[in-house]
C-alpha cells in the first residue's frame with residue numbers, strides 16, 4: 001500500500017468544528033463494540049456545545065493541540081494535552097485525547113502527533129507523560145509500541161456505563177518526543 005501523505009500543524013482558532021467532527025466520527029468507529037450506540041447519537045446532537053467547548057480549549061494557554069491534515073488541508077486527526085489531571089501517579093503532563101479518522105489509522109499519523117505533542121510539552125518544561133485509555137480499546141498497544149508502561153486501572157462512567165481505563169506512563173517524556 002502507498003504510504004499516505006499528511007501534514008502536522010498547531011491547531012488554530014477556526015479548527016474547532018473540524019476537530020469535533022473527527023472526534024465524533026472516530027468515537028463511533030473506535031468504541032462501537034464497547035459503548036452503547038446512544039452515546040454516539042448524543043454526541044451528534046450536541047455538536048454545537050462541543051464546538052463551543054473546543055473553541056475554549058483552543059484558546060487556553062495551558063492546553064496544546066495539534067492537527068493532522070491531508071495535503072489539501074482537510075483535518076483527519078488531532079491530539080491535545082497539557083498538565084496532568086491526576087497527580088498521584090507522579091507524572092506531570094497528560095495526553096488528553098488523540099483521534100484519527102478510521103481511513104487514516106495505522107499510517108504513522110498517530111506516532112507523528114504524539115511525538116509532536118511530547119516535544120511541545122517538553123519545551124514547556126514537563127518531564128513525564130501520562131495517558132488514559134479504555135482498557136478494552138485495542139489501540140492501547142499503540143502506547144506500548146511507544147514505550148508506555150501500564151501503571152494502574154481506574155473505573156470511568158460514560159453515559160450509563162461504567163468501564164475500566166488503564167493509565168500508561170512514560171517517566172521520561174524525551175522517550176516519546178524522540
Ligand SMILES: CC(C)(COP(=O)(O)OP(=O)(O)OC[C@H]1O[C@@H](n2cnc3c(N)ncnc32)[C@H](O)[C@@H]1OP(=O)(O)O)[C@@H](O)C(=O)NCCC(=O)NCCS
Pocket residue numbers: 026030098099100101104105106107108109110111112132133134137138139140141142143145
Ligand atoms: C490509536 C491511534 C491514535 C494510533 O495512531 P495510528 O496512526 O493508527 O498509529 P501508527 O500508524 O502511528 O502506529 C504505530 C504502531 O502502533 C500500532 N497500532 C496503532 N493502532 C493500533 C491498534 N488499534 N491496535 C494495535 N496496534 C495498533 C501500529 O500497528 C504500529 O505498530 P508497528 O510500528 O509495529 O506497525 C489511531 O489508530 C486512532 O485514532 N485510533 C482510534 C482512536 C483511539 O483509539 N484513540 C486513542 C484513545 S486513548
